[in-house]
Amino acid sequence: MKIIISNASSEPIYEQISRQVKTQIISGDLQEGDGLPSIRKLAKELYISVITTKRAYEELEKEGFIDTVGGKGTFVAVQNKELLREKKMKSIEDMMGKIVLEAHKLGVTHAELKEMLDILFDSKEN
Amino acid sequence: MSNTLEISNLSKNYGDFQLKDVSFTLPTGYIMGLIGPNGAGKTTVIKTIMNLVMKDKGEVQLFGKDHRDFEIEAKKRIGFVYDTPNYYEHLSLKRLKNVIAPFYDRWDENIFMDLVGRFEIPLNKPLKKFSKGMAMKSSIALALSHHAEFIVMDEPTSGLDPVVRREMLDFLRNLMEDEKKSILFSSHITTDIEQVADYITFMHKGKVVFSKTKDAVREQYALVKGGNELINEATKQHFVAVRTGAYGFEGLTDDVSQTKKILSNSAIYEKATLEDIMFFNNIKTKAEG
Secondary structure: OOOOOOOOOOOOHHHHHHHHHHHHHOOOOOOOOOOOOOOHHHHHHHHHHHHHHHHHHHHHHOOOOOOEEOOOHHHEEOHHHHHHHHHHHHHHHHOOOOOOHHHHHHHOOOOHHHHHHHHHHHHHHH | EEEEEEEEEEEOOOOOOOOEEEEEEEEEEEEEEEOOOOOOOOOHHHHHOOOOOOEEEEEEEEEEEEOOOOOHHHHOOEEOOOOOOOOOOOHHHHHHHHHHHHOOOOOOHHHHHHHHHHHOOOOOHHHHHOHHHHHHHHHHHHHHHOOOOOOEOOOOOOOOOOOHHHHHHHHHHHHHHOOOEEEEOOOOHHHHHHOHHHOEEEOOEEEEEEEHHHHHHHHHEEEEEOOOOOOHHHHHHHOEEEOOOOOEEEEOOHHHHHHHHHHHOOEEEEEEEEHHHHHHHHHHHHHHH
């Protein structure tokens, strides 16, 4: 697991943690059943408050990404593959929404945007 | 969740200085930073907890019991670090330890020797020859060698150089892996508190301005900057205090979302540091006379 906290970011620290853990679960870097550090251990390692790590874990638990087993620790929950893909698609959609918005502001046309996308796709595939 | 410390409506009148209705709670397993400018009453509160100062009114509970009725019992479970290490200066740390250790039935020589080793404190050198950092580390080693569950420190980091301070803070943080331990420490070095505290209690002129989690403080307060045209009698109400300059204003809000609604995007919002919060609260009290 890898977590980088920025104190300068306007994103709250608990969100930085939950977002990064989520990303790693979605990308498969963290697998079902993998153990996560205890909230106290994580707080110590990241130089942040126990309350913050607790909140991050609570968020992740609420969204079904992790499970806490009393006395044993916290683990990556069994993930619903379809749901994961759905979530990833949703995040791509959100990003595209932003792109469309920016394009609109600049007066970039639908066709121009499509062309840009094609070029990016091609360069990725080659 | 049990509480290590519960203070309710604590008052003390010194004539020229008063503690007024001080209340706050420290849940077990967390670090609380007590901040405030000099003369805010931090040390008086700590001394009252330790029953070194008689309170006039109010209640102090340690581990769920009255701090005076169960004083001896409670003190065995507390490690106390004073702001000015007040030693028998001619003694060496080894001899001072021999004086202190018998007072505690749970004194643990292994922990003490481990701390002395880790902090690299000389055992046989007279204490008067110690640097400030050494003296503070000695205080801490003496305070933490009897399995204390509650560590109370009055300005433990003031007068220490940045490297030693960082070491100290890391050490405190490491202690917190044990969820039964709690720490209360006062400091006017707000960055230290920002680094390690879970809860922050801010005192000003003998009163508690707020006592809440560090995250709540971070989310509630913001530093707002913008053009002077945004500031009038109505919008001023949404700030703790504002100071205007020739080219714009700077103010502290304690309700970011509300302020954003009113000023919309014409202002800049930045994270408020504890120092900002202290500074603007001071302006506010001055304005109120």
